[in-house]
Amino acid sequence: MRRIALLTHPGAGRGRGAHARAVVLPRLRRAGFEVLDLVGGSAEEASVLARDAVGSGVESLVACGGDGTVHLALQHVAGTATALGVVPAGTGNDLARELGIPGDPAGAADRVVGGARRTLDLARVGDRWVATVVACGFDALVADRAAAMSWPRGPARYVVATAVELRHLAPRRYTLELDGRVRTVEAVLAAVGNTSSFGGGLRITEGARTDDGLLDVVVVRSLDRRGLVRAFPSLYRGTHTGHPAYEHHRARSVTVAAAGITAYADGEPVGPLPLTVTAVPAAVEVIA
Template sequence: MTTTSTRATLLVCPASGKGRAARVAGSVAAALREVVDHLDLRVADSADGTARLAREAVADGVDVLVVLGGDGAAHLGVQACAGTSTALAVVPAGTGNDLATALGAVSADDVVAALRAGARRPLDLGRVAGGPWFATVLCAGFDSAVNERANAMRWPSGPRRYDLAILAELAALRARPLVVETEDRVVELDALLVAVGNTTSYGGGIPVCPDASPADGLLDLTVVTASPRRTLLRMLPTLRTGRHVDHPAVRTFRARSVRLSGPPWVAYADGERLREVPLGEAPLEVECVPGALTAVGAPR
């Protein structure tokens, strides 16, 4: 029985989760029809198709865009919904599902329950100057190299893929000079990685910015400074618990905006490779935009 007056679009990314999204699309649509007045079902055949269908749904004025897919699909949903009245919901069906987890959506049942309860909240977003929005974490350096490797791997799936990519990238690891500028400080250091978090986690649940909140108007920065490989190997297990921030080699900051310059690193945001020039050819400027997105669920 319909309990809310809601018009929604379910955007299915069938390739997500090695076809999992396609397999569950029918049951997800049936569950959503119990809690919305009208549901349009759209199936994307590519990333470009996902972006186009998301934009079209928002332009059509739907109340909620429900994305059935992984973090890549969710990232495209963010681009369409940011700064509009359309709320975004994410049904997890990918490898990492970090945004869905941040929204309290472990399954389709969580999204259905949130829609039934009318649980919508404003969510802060990060924005790259001249580039995209991001909802979770922007990273550069060692962690972006891990992303590059993990995205190219066919096996294994899930968080284990990132663990193996981390070990593989340690062999080529070297620190580079980085300048971090915020509204109240300029810090120069030799760094291995920098992560800018709107939410806590990336890579399938790694809490790289464990204290980040998507509702405080601030970005959390985690910088790992130059360290021997043996030190990093001892630190790696603490990444899964968030205790890495207690290590002397780790610096943390909190800021409304940040400017990063120095090494020729490629940056990733929401697990997606930024198309802009690599850090080092031009500074990377990022700001937090409070309440830029309306999200279905209870952000953690």
């Protein structure tokens, strides 16, 4: 019998994680898998459960939750023989979207049962593995403010945080070191992508590929509040690449420096700038 682990964050997506687990767990067992049912009450507990499951030699670790759950699981499967599965049950679900995994739990479970795999590059920031995008600009400031807010709950928190940060919008001086080449620019946003989108479908690093061994580095040079608001819808369509303030580079390694910004990766805080992000080719197998 094939052994896999299902790691669930029950509170993800305002309870969608628990609902997804109730659908996925019996479906996987009916398909003949021996499923380790891992439910983490905290990030620390979930990390221990995931580490022990991968150490026991499970065939795959299936993350059932949002991008934070996927990011946690990734830390334990990257560089191992254990594949990563994803059942999207959060708000953003950015990696699932990139991989074309269905948003409904039954459809996502069927992908796990099917077992088709592909190999992905990852990004590395210090000792952290990153699947999607490292946010280093206005987007990171919004995430930082939202994390400090107790009200409102859910996606509305990000709307409020965005409105507050827009009032304080100002360009910052960024220094980028791209494979040894140094670029200094005044910008409101900088992002380093392994995949093309973050934040629930904002296609900031449009054109990024997960198998080319390169990172896609995007800078949006100085814009005022009105300009940023007007450009925002184009980020969902990926048509912002023609904007005169848009700048795009590719590199194997990039160091991003700017004052007063905590970077976020896969939606999780990874530390203050400056940070170095490095591409790691073929670092993980995913079920997709």
